[in-house]
Amino acid sequence: MIKVSIIIPYYMKNRFQGRMSKGHSPIGRSYLSDCLMSVCDQNRGDLEVILIEDGASEDISEVIEEFRARLNIRTLRIAHAGTAAARNAGLDAAQGEYVYFLDADDYLKEGTIGRLLDAENAAMPDLIYGSKERTWFKRLSYLEECRMRERTPEPDDFTEPSAYLVRRSASVLNILIRREFLQKNGIRFDESLVLYSDMPFTAALLANAKHTACDYDAVYVKRIHNDEVQYPSLDQAVRKDRTEQYVRAYRSAKEAAAGDEVLCRALDSGLGSYVLKAYTGRLHDRGKVVFGADEFALLREAMGAADMAAFRELPRMRRNVLKAVREGNNRKAQRIGNIVVSLKKRRELVKDSKLFFRIIDRYLFQKLPIKENLVFFESFFGNSYSDSPKYIYRYLQEHSGAEYQYVWVMKNKKNRIPGNPVVVKPFSLSYFYYLARAKYWVINIRLPKWIEKKKGHVFLQTWHGTPLKKLVFDMEDVHLASSKSSYKMIFYQETRNWDYLISANPFSTDAFESAFLYDREKILEIGYPRNDCLKAPDRDEHALAIKQKLGLPLDKKLILYAPTWRDDEYFEAGRYKFDLKLNLAQMRERLGGEYAVLLRTHYLIAQNLRLDGLEGFAYNVSEYDDISELYLVSDLCITDYSSVFFDYANLRRPILFYVYDLEKYRDVLRGFYIDIEKEVPGPLLYTTDEVIEAIEKLEDVNESYKERYDRFYERFCSLDDGHAAERAVKAVFGK
Ligand code: C2G
Numbered sequence: 001m002i003k004v005s006i007i008i009p010y011y012m013k014n015r016f017q018g019r020m021s022k023g024h025s026p027i028g029r030s031y032l033s034d035c036l037m038s039v040c041d042q043n044r045g046d047l048e049v050i051l052i053e054d055g056a057s058e059d060i061s062e063v064i065e066e067f068r069a070r071l072n073i074r075t076l077r078i079a080h081a082g083t084a085a086a087r088n089a090g091l092d093a094a095q096g097e098y099v100y101f102l103d104a105d106d107y108l109k110e111g112t113i114g115r116l117l118d119a120e121n122a123a124m125p126d127l128i129y130g131s132k133e134r135t136w137f138k139r140l141s142y143l144e145e146c147r148m149r150e151r152t153p154e155p156d157d158f159t160e161p162s163a164y165l166v167r168r169s170a171s172v173l174n175i176l177i178r179r180e181f182l183q184k185n186g187i188r189f190d191e192s193l194v195l196y197s198d199m200p201f202t203a204a205l206l207a208n209a210k211h212t213a214c215d216y217d218a219v220y221v222k223r224i225h226n227d228e229v230q231y232p233s234l235d236q237a238v239r240k241d242r243t244e245q246y247v248r249a250y251r252s253a254k255e256a257a258a259g260d261e262v263l264c265r266a267l268d269s270g271l272g273s274y275v276l277k278a279y280t281g282r283l284h285d286r287g288k289v290v291f292g293a294d295e296f297a298l299l300r301e302a303m304g305a306a307d308m309a310a311f312r313e314l315p316r317m318r319r320n321v322l323k324a325v326r327e328g329n330n331r332k333a334q335r336i337g338n339i340v341v342s343l344k345k346r347r348e349l350v351k352d353s354k355l356f357f358r359i360i361d362r363y364l365f366q367k368l369p370i371k372e373n374l375v376f377f378e379s380f381f382g383n384s385y386s387d388s389p390k391y392i393y394r395y396l397q398e399h400s401g402a403e404y405q406y407v408w409v410m411k412n413k414k415n416r417i418p419g420n421p422v423v424v425k426p427f428s429l430s431y432f433y434y435l436a437r438a439k440y441w442v443i444n445i446r447l448p449k450w451i452e453k454k455k456g457h458v459f460l461q462t463w464h465g466t467p468l469k470k471l472v473f474d475m476e477d478v479h480l481a482s483s484k485s486s487y488k489m490i491f492y493q494e495t496r497n498w499d500y501l502i503s504a505n506p507f508s509t510d511a512f513e514s515a516f517l518y519d520r521e522k523i524l525e526i527g528y529p530r531n532d533c534l535k536a537p538d539r540d541e542h543a544l545a546i547k548q549k550l551g552l553p554l555d556k557k558l559i560l561y562a563p564t565w566r567d568d569e570y571f572e573a574g575r576y577k578f579d580l581k582l583n584l585a586q587m588r589e590r591l592g593g594e595y596a597v598l599l600r601t602h603y604l605i606a607q608n609l610r611l612d613g614l615e616g617f618a619y620n621v622s623e624y625d626d627i628s629e630l631y632l633v634s635d636l637c638i639t640d641y642s643s644v645f646f647d648y649a650n651l652r653r654p655i656l657f658y659v660y661d662l663e664k665y666r667d668v669l670r671g672f673y674i675d676i677e678k679e680v681p682g683p684l685l686y687t688t689d690e691v692i693e694a695i696e697k698l699e700d701v702n703e704s705y706k707e708r709y710d711r712f713y714e715r716f717c718s719l720d721d722g723h724a725a726e727r728a729v730k731a732v733f734g735k
Contacts (some may be wrong), residue, residue, distance in 0.1 A: 002072075003097050004113055004176065006039060007090030009083050010104040014230050025229050026060050030476060031105040031223065033501030034139040036067045038107035038221075042114060048072040050090045051104075057079035083234070084197035085466050087172075091179075091188065098176040105233070106173070107139050108222050109146070115218035122605060126181040126209040129165060130174045130218025131158070136226055137477045142669050155217040155607040161212045166266030170199040172252065174220035174701060177205065194233055195242060195247035203253035203267065207260050226478045226485065229492045229517070238318050244293040248276055248303045251364075254305070268310035272322055275299050276314075279321050280344075292662050296330045304313035305587045314699075325395035353534075354427045358450065365436035370456045373404045376438035380464070380603045382409040384625040385417050387444045388462035388728070391529035393419075395725035407434040415625070440732070448491045453497045460732050461498040462529065465643025466716055468506045468680075469670040470565075471515035479567040479669050481574070493515060500732055504528040505644065505716050511673050526727040527719035530628050534650045536720030552619060553596050554632065559695070560634035561629065562600040563658070564642035569668050575606035580640070581660050583688040590615040598630060600683040602642065603622035636698070638691065641665055642673070645680065650717045652700055652709070655682040662686075681709040 013027025039049060047285060049071050053060065055078060067073060076090050087101060100116075101106065116128045131154075157163040167173070182188075187204045189197045224583040225233040232238075239245075250271050257263040278299070305325040311319050317340050324333035375396065377389040385408065397419045406421035409431060413423050424430040435441070435451065444462040472491045480487060495501075495516045503525045513520050533539065535719045547554060561582060568575040578601050587597060595653060601609060601622040611618045621630055630649065631637070635655040639645050645655050657680060659665070666672055676686065682705055685691045694701050729735050 001046065001097075002048045002095050003044075003093035003117065004048075005090070005092065005096035005099045005179070006047055006049045006102050006113075007052070007087055007099055008031060008035065008049060008102050008104050009052045009054070009081070009090065010060060011057045011080075011084030011086070011091055012104070012231065013057055013540050015232070020103065024158045024444075027476065028104070029063050032060055032063050033066070034223075035102065035104050035107045036063070036071060037072075038109075038139055040067070040070050041106065041110045041234055042112065043110075043208065043617070044113060046705065047072065047113065048096060048597075049095075051075045052086040052089050053077045054080050054086060069080065069397070081191065082194040082197075084193055085191045087189050087197075087339065091182065093180060099177060099179050099182065100174075100176050101172050102220075103173065103222075103550060105223050105225070108141075108660070109133075109219040109221060112220060113176075114176070115215045116469065119213040119215045119218075120555050123211040123213075124178070124657070125211040126178045127161065127211040128176040128206055128213045128215075130214065130220060131216050132168060132174055132189055132220045133224050134166075134169075134222045134224055136224050137479075139221075141477060142221060144668070154735055155399070159214060160217055160262065161209070161214070162206045162260065162263040163266055165202060165206065166263065166270060168621055170202040171224070172202050172205070173196045174201075175205070176217065181209070183670075185649065190249075190252060193245055193249050195245040198253040199249040199267070199270075200256050204323060206263055216342070222318055223288055225490055227473065228486075228489045229471065229486075243278070245300055249299045250274075250302055265307060265310045266370050267460050268306040272311045272314065273305055275303065275322055275325055276318055276337075279325075280340040293330075294323070296587055299330050300325055300330075300719075307362075333370075357429050357432050358428065361432035361436060361465065362452065365433050366452060366454065368437055370439050370454070371437045372407070372439050374434065374438035375404050375440040375442060376407045377421075378409040378410075378426075378441075378443045378445070382411045382447070383603050385410065385415060386530075386626040386628070387446055387464055388529040388725075389442045390626065391532050391725040392460075393421075393531070393726050394464070395729050396733070396735070399729070400733070405440060446494055447489070447497075449494060458500075458732065459498050460497075460500045460502070460728065462502045462728075465513070466504050466510050466646035467515065468646075468672050468674060468676070469641050469665075470673060471511065473517055474511070474515045475670060477668075481567075481570040481572060481576070498522070500524050502526060502528065502728060504531070504724075505719055507673075507716060522539075524728060525719070526731070527721065527724035529725035529728055531647050531650050531717075531720040532722050532725050533628050534631060534647070535720060539632055542629070545632050546629050550619070550621065550624070550633075553616075556596040557594060557635040558598055558633055558637050559595050559638060560598045560600060560630055560644055561638045561646075562644045563602065563638075563640045564644075565602040565604045566661075566665070567682075571606060574604065576602070576604045576606055578602070578605040578609065581688075582658055582691065584611070584614050584618045586688050588614060592617050595695065598634060600624070600627060600630060618710075620647050620693065636695070641670070641676075645682075646716050649709070649713055650682055650720050652713065654698055654705075656685045656691060656701070657682055658686075658691055660686055666734040680707070681705055682714040 005187055010032060053075055064075060074460060076093060078086060091099060098708050109528055112130060116130055120700055141412060170596060184206045189201050225231055225236060229238045250267060253267050257267060303322060321336045324336060377393050379387045379389045391405060408417050408421045408423050409426050410423050410428060413425060423432055440461065441457060441459045444464045451669045469654060472488060478487050495518055501512060501523050503512055503523050504527055505524060509523050509525045512518055514521060536591055552558060565576045571577060579692050584597060598621045599618055609620060611620055624630060631651060637648045638658050640654045640657060640659050648655055683694055683701060685694055
């Protein structure tokens with residue numbers, strides 16, 4: 001006998017048709033896999049899955065086939081008509097004693113259905129509900145995270161179904177609903193609602209249910225979409241009819257509630273939140289609600305029927321917004337709403353010292369004409385004079401020196417840059433001034449989203465590495481310290497400002513196209529200017545001079561250890577932690593006679609690693625400007641997932657991969673573009689011992705990786721011939 005029919009509507013479509021990220025299977029399919037896997041995890045033989053495929057959706061037959069053997073699964077394909085229609089089709093097909101709605105982009109915690117069923121009692125409840133958690137992450141990461149943390153305690157109103165269920169957005173998710181009860185009361189979804197169809201449905205459930213039961217530990221996991229550009233969720237989608245749909249759903253929910261006091265109040269409180277979002281919140285900011293006279297009239301009418309007692313707990317200003325809407329005074333509502341927003345903004349801005357300069361920039365600098373011969377350079381947030389911007393600058397200086405004026409961003413202004421450019425501190429007044437006036441921007445990292453680029457500016461984005469780790473739109477989950485919700489959207493807007501993007505090889509061109517959703521035509525596939533010095537005829541003399549400048553031993557071989565950063569280990573946005581796992585003391589013991597180590601942390605690492613007791617063996621070169629010069633001085637390189645090895649391979653010197661956290665980094669944090677186990681030009685090592693052994697037997701390592709190295713070199717390094725800066729300058733400056 002089928003106890004529960006799980007109804008899963010599936011509709012996913014990449015809004016960027018034809019520009020599907022290449023790095024992994026389309027997001028919808030991996031969401032669905034997680035969803036179905038979580039149903040398998042329920043470990044019950046009395047479930048049926050009814051999957052309703054929207055006809056306009058991406059093909060998911062492969063995923064379904066994968067699960068056929070493990071799940072009792074039926075599929076229905078319907079015309080594109082929205083979630084309500086799909087769920088009704090599921091209801092018609094269901095055979096279970098209970099029905100249960102699950103969205104294809106969400107998943108269940110282990111044992112959720114079992115727990116809900118355990119709550120069933122002699123009173124034969126019509127509804128049995130559990131709780132919901134929200135996450136940004138795929139199932140495996142979420143489950144891992146659950147093991148590490150305590151759950152938030154049960155809210156006071158959890159056992160009051162009307163109050164609790166409507167407060168959590170009147171959603172039908174995570175409720176076992178007795179099928180007979182639905183049929184007897186003729187409860188179905190209103191198919192004319194594309195958005196908010198849950199609200200009247202849930203209201204009808206609550207108004208008609210005689211008995212309910214619940215279990216807080218039966219958890220439904222709602223996955224928040226991080227890609228509003230390609231895969232916005234219904235909540236994130238921009239829709240003209242949002243308010244009309246909301247008000248209609250609210251009205252019919254009120255009707256269904258049929259005077260049930262708690263239910264009506266919960267619905268009114270939801271209406272209040274919607275109105276406040278429109279006047280003071282994010283929906284308003286991001287244009288998700290189209291908000292004109294028609295919308296106002298609808299909200300006014302709805303508010304007119306609401307019970308003001310539902311808003312008693314709100315702060316006074318917000319209550320006044322609602323009152324003004326109710327009185328039909330839109331201007332007043334907007335005025336108060338704007339005050340609420342500006343107070344909120346002011347609190348944020350007080351903390352932001354750059355604000356004053358930004359205002360001057362907008363009203364003064366932006367109005368000044370662009371200077372045709374001014375070139376603005378920035379590398380790694382002003383941390384260094386380095387990377388491709390440095391080599392492009394040098395080339396320009398040498399070949400067209402007097403024709404241009406140059407500006408460099410440097411955090412430490414004492415750092416001397418050859419050629420005496422103007423040096424500005426990041427986000428200082430002069431930074432804004434020169435950025436606004438310079439025609440050319442040559443930059444290797446992202447700029448803050450509020451930087452204004454005018455017509456006439458030419459932005460050469462050099463980027464900073466051939467990607468091993470997946471980037472932006474190819475990342476399924478975003479684990480960064482910065483905002484997970486807007487990361488992809490902001491990145492997308494930002495990349496629209498890049499007029500040119502440098503790529504070191506055809507592989508990077510493909511990756512950048514999918515990762516940045518960037519137009520191939522604008523990519524300069526010319527090799528990396530930063531690698532010019534690795535192919536320069538005087539590179540050995542140059543290396544010797546650097547060794548002397550840095551006081552490095554001339555009689556030892558030098559090992560460069562240059563790991564990358566971890567997305568989920570941070571103090572705050574832009575300041576990451578690093579846990580040194582390579583045991584340098586042990587290395588000194590066994591290798592100290594022949595070798596010394598240069599430790600180079602990534603530019604996002606905010607910790608200064610101490611090397612006490614390792615003097616004469618380990619040197620911290622993290623502050624040194626240009627890692628390309630460190631490549632030149634070193635005899636071998638150890639890295640992990642950093643793009644460093646793509647560049648280092650230009651020297652054809654040995655590379656070792658110390659990847660103690662490979663599984664987590666690859667499978668949870670980022671994902672890779674290439675198969676690290678098969679394609680990188682050196683061995684993967686997991687302990688300091690293994691690293692030491694590989695160094696002791698370096699000849700053998702070189703021998704066994706020779707062929708792979710050759711293939712790798714051919715694929716990733718063949719454009720780097722020492723003249724990439726020249727090609728960049730010709731393409732952008734026409735020189
Ligand atoms: N880098 C460095 N020191 C390190 C690691 C990196 O100076 N210990 C520099 C190198 O020039 C490297 C660049 O920073 O190529 C980018 O570093 P990655 O470790 O690859 O990481 P990330 O900054 O996330 O960039 O397409 C490349 C990706 O964007 C990766």
